Amino acid sequence: MASDLTRRTLLAAGAALALPARAQPSDRIPVGVIGAGNIGSTIGGLWVKAGHPVLFASRHPEELAGLVAGLGPLARAGSVAEALAFGEAVLIAVPYRAYPEIGREHAAALKGKIVLDAGNATKARDGDLAAEAEAAGIGAVSAKYLPGARLVRVFNAANYRVFQKNAHREGARMAVPLAGDDPGAVAVAEGLVRDAGFDPVVVGPLDAARRFAMGSPGFGLDVTAPEARKAFGLAP
Numbered sequence: 001m002a003s004d005l006t007r008r009t010l011l012a013a014g015a016a017l018a019l020p021a022r023a024q025p026s027d028r029i030p031v032g033v034i035g036a037g038n039i040g041s042t043i044g045g046l047w048v049k050a051g052h053p054v055l056f057a058s059r060h061p062e063e064l065a066g067l068v069a070g071l072g073p074l075a076r077a078g079s080v081a082e083a084l085a086f087g088e089a090v091l092i093a094v095p096y097r098a099y100p101e102i103g104r105e106h107a108a109a110l111k112g113k114i115v116l117d118a119g120n121a122t123k124a125r126d127g128d129l130a131a132e133a134e135a136a137g138i139g140a141v142s143a144k145y146l147p148g149a150r151l152v153r154v155f156n157a158a159n160y161r162v163f164q165k166n167a168h169r170e171g172a173r174m175a176v177p178l179a180g181d182d183p184g185a186v187a188v189a190e191g192l193v194r195d196a197g198f199d200p201v202v203v204g205p206l207d208a209a210r211r212f213a214m215g216s217p218g219f220g221l222d223v224t225a226p227e228a229r230k231a232f233g234l235a236p
């Protein structure tokens with residue numbers, strides 16, 4: 001019969017197996033979400049459900065009353081400036097054409113801020129910015145218009161309905177690719193990806209965001225993390 005000590009050791013090992021470190025929620029951090037449409041409300045809502053306080057922002061925060069009321073006391077609405085002041089990390093989920101203006105108007109607040117950048121540039125909606133992103137790489141273009149931010153490209157590579165359907169799914173989680181130059185910002189983003197119910201896969205530095213930009217082979221992959229690492233040619 002196992003001694004008490006052995007039994008305790010086994011129980012502790014069992015508990016550790018049941019809840020591996022990577023499945024534990026990251027520390028709760030205040031998050032700003034700039035743009036509370038399809039993608040912002042989906043991902044921000046998942047963070048609220050994970051216990052993070054979230055301030056949702058748009059140009060018309062009064063229109064976000066229903067969204068935040070539905071999410072409960074951890075959710076609130078405000079201006080872009082308030083989201084930047086509130087968030088230790090900020091998700092930007094606005095049409096890409098708004099980036100230059102947001103970058104100009106909030107230059108000081110963006111400096112040193114961890115920014116999760118979900119925007120995609122499309123020709124129909126964003127005009128010349130789409131061509132610029134195609135030529136220079138979307139990571140470089142985001143960095144140009146949001147200078148000084150600790151940028152991580154993430155949550156751009158799937159439709160919001162795919163995120164809604166797959167968050168915290170049974171079995172192997174859906175992979176979410178991300179790319180950034182700042183290791184601390186990437187680590188925070190990885191934690192927030194996990195808390196939203198997905199497995200983060202770091203594809204590389206910010207420039208590697210090209211590999212899962214809209215129109216690239218890495219865009220729209222609904223795969224597990226091992227499958228994503230294989231698809232991106234990363235070490236297993």
Ligand SMILES: NC(=O)c1ccc[n+]([C@@H]2O[C@H](COP(=O)([O-])OP(=O)(O)OC[C@H]3O[C@@H](n4cnc5c(N)ncnc54)[C@H](OP(=O)(O)O)[C@@H]3O)[C@@H](O)[C@H]2O)c1
Pocket residue numbers: 034035036037038039040057058059060061063080093094095096098101102118119120121155156157158159160161
């Ligand atoms: N839809 C998707 O499935 C999906 C998936 C991945 C990535 N993305 C990317 O995410 C971004 C947002 O897409 P979406 O579909 O979520 O758009 P959306 O549903 O149209 O929502 C856009 C949000 O941004 C706000 N907004 C627009 N201009 C703004 C500005 N200058 N300052 C502050 N807030 C502003 C809008 O509110 P107000 O107009 O009231 O300001 C709205 O809350 C795009 O770049 C898109 O390419 C979308």
